[in-house]
Amino acid sequence: MNVVIKTPFKLPIGISNFEKLIVEGATFVDKSLLIKELFEDLSQVVLLPRPRRFGKTMNMSMLHHFLRNDRSSSEINLFAGLEISKHKNFCEKHQNKYPTIFVSFKSIKENTYAQSKKAIQKLIASIYRAHQYVLDSEVLSDEERDWFRKILQEDATDIHLKNSLRRALP
Secondary structure: OOOOOOOOOOOOOOOOOHHHHHHOOOOOOOOOHHHHHHHHOOOOOOOOOOOOOOOHHHHHHHHHHHHEOOHHHHOOOOOOOOHHHHOHHHHHHHOOOEOOOOOOOOOOOOOOHHHHHHHHHHHHHHHHHHOHHHHHOOOOOHHHHHHHHHHHOOOOOHHHHHHHOOOOOO
């Protein structure tokens, strides 16, 4: 006998992208006030030690979508109706106001150091590709442009990789 349980909930199993979660109307716990808490925390580093599958990547994605200032981020207000939207002054001051990068290493599961390094190099190159527009701006020096191109072409040395995230945005 097969038992089918129908539920009104759309469970976001396997979804770790906040925008996708909202657009698809998935059921979730509103943790949007975490954004405000992080801004009010005076610590230089914030650690979120949680077990696997506890929402760490989703929370990072939520923070990224709240802060990022690229064109697509203001096309849809993903935070309408969430707790953070009740804090209008905070939202006006911070929402969609910052150049932001989002990095998750959860998909890197290589067997050797060389394979892991190559996977990280590809991941960082994809992040740089998303911000390739800065190559055409006046914010980079010639040296920084060369650095940027090395990362894009996946021709980076260990030194480039080590410092790449720190130098990703001007």
